[in-house]
Amino acid sequence: xxxxxxxxxxxxxxxxxxxxxxxxxxxxxxxxxxxxxxxxxxxxxxxxxxxxxxxxxxxxxxxxxxxxxxxxxxxxxxxxxxxxxxxxxxxxxxxxxxxxxxxxxxxxxxxxxxxxxxxxxxxxxxxxxxxxxxxxxxxxxxxxxxxxxxxxxxxxxxxxxxxxxxxxxxxxxx
Amino acid sequence: xxxxxxxxxxxxxxxxxxxxxxxxxxxxxxxxxxxxxxxxxxxxxxxxxxxxxxxxxxxxxxxxxxxxxxxxxxxxxxxxxxxxxxxxxxxxxxxxxxxxxxxxxxxxxxxxxxxxx
Numbered sequence: 174x175x176x177x178x179x180x181x182x183x184x185x186x187x188x189x190x191x192x193x194x195x196x197x198x199x200x201x202x203x204x205x206x207x208x209x210x211x212x213x214x215x216x217x218x219x220x221x222x223x224x225x226x227x228x229x230x231x232x233x234x235x236x237x238x239x240x241x242x243x244x245x246x247x248x249x250x251x252x253x254x255x256x257x258x259x260x261x262x263x264x265x266x267x268x269x270x271x272x273x274x275x276x277x278x279x280x281x282x283x284x285x286x287x288x289x290x291x292x293x294x295x296x297x298x299x300x301x302x303x304x305x306x307x308x309x310x311x312x313x314x315x316x317x318x319x320x321x322x323x324x325x326x327x328x329x330x331x332x333x334x335x336x337x338x339x340x341x342x343x344x345x346x347x
Numbered sequence: 348x349x350x351x352x353x354x355x356x357x358x359x360x361x362x363x364x365x366x367x368x369x370x371x372x373x374x375x376x377x378x379x380x381x382x383x384x385x386x387x388x389x390x391x392x393x394x395x396x397x398x399x400x401x402x403x404x405x406x407x408x409x410x411x412x413x414x415x416x417x418x419x420x421x422x423x424x425x426x427x428x429x430x431x432x433x434x435x436x437x438x439x440x441x442x443x444x445x446x447x448x449x450x451x452x453x454x455x456x457x458x459x460x461x462x463x464x
Contacts, residue, residue: 218427225429243426246402247409247436294425 174346176202180283180318183341185309187289189325189333190346198346199287199322200230207232209282212317214240214273216263216291219247220256238281240272264295266304273308277315284312288322289336293329302335309339350463351375353394355385356423357403361448365398368452369459382411389415395463398423398446398455401436412441419443421462423450 179186190198203211207227215223220239227234234256242260244250250259260268273284286308292301305321312319323333325345337343352374356362362378369376377392379385381403389397397415401408401424412420421444422436433445443462446455 217425219429219432221429221432222427225431243402244432246407247424247426247428248432249409 177205184318185312185340186320187336187340187343188320188322192324203232206283211237211283212276212281213237213285215287216242219244242269277311277317280316284317284319286321290324298332305336306339349373349375351394353377353397355379356400381405382408386411402426
């Protein structure tokens with residue numbers, strides 16, 4: 174699956190993947206997208222761990238800005254550091270939405286949302302679905318192309334189905 | 348006398364599975380579903396080791412751990428951290444191990460045995 178090609182044809186994509194391929198896919202995708210400007214929203218991996226992973230795999234991170242919704246839950250960090258905006262927690266959907274909104278106005282090439290699966294760990298399905306719908310709508314009004322990651326897990330079928338209705342294309346990796 | 352382990356995790360599956368395995372291996376086990384409950388049970392039960400999920404609803408774990416003076420705590424984390432962050436989290440005198448989820452239950456058992464015997 175060529176993420177760049179898919180995003181050139183579809184502004185918003187929901188990318189479903191098996192958990193066994195998750196780490197490989199996020200790395201492959203960021204390698205393909207990273208020469209461009211990316212805003213990377215992370216809800217499970219700290220931005221420091223992602224930077225470490227990307228650097229280890231020779232991904233240029235200079236063009237990546239992170240919205241880190243997890244670090245504040247485990248350590249003291251300011252609201253902002255170089256290349257990172259910290260949100261209080263993965264459950265703070267309004268806060269996450271507001272920060273993303275700011276970035277969409279800066280015309281980043283790509284938005285990577287990692288991941289819808291993590292959202293459900295902290296919040297019920299209904300508010301998550303509403304959040305996804307609103308976010309996709311905002312992306313569509315911008316010049317940014319967005320990919321939303323989700324694991325293909327049975328327990329999240331309902332959210333995946335609903336989210337699939339909002340995006341331009343659902344791509345499933347088996 | 349059997350060693351006592353306190354499991355603090357908001358996921359019932361984790362609490363139940365780890366409890367079952369530890370009890371089968373001769374440990375006494377107490378559980379708690381969040382940091383505040385974990386702190387109360389730690390004070391009351393005085394366990395030899397606390398297995399603490401690093402992220403749970405309620406009072407953040409990083410506010411609870413400093414209050415547990417003298418406790419032996421192993422973090423269990425679903426959050427992926429960098430090596431530097433892990434080292435930083437383990438700087439506290441209380442923290443004796445850092446176990447990444449998902450974990451192999453036999454590996455967890457090995458580590459518990461190493462920490463408390």
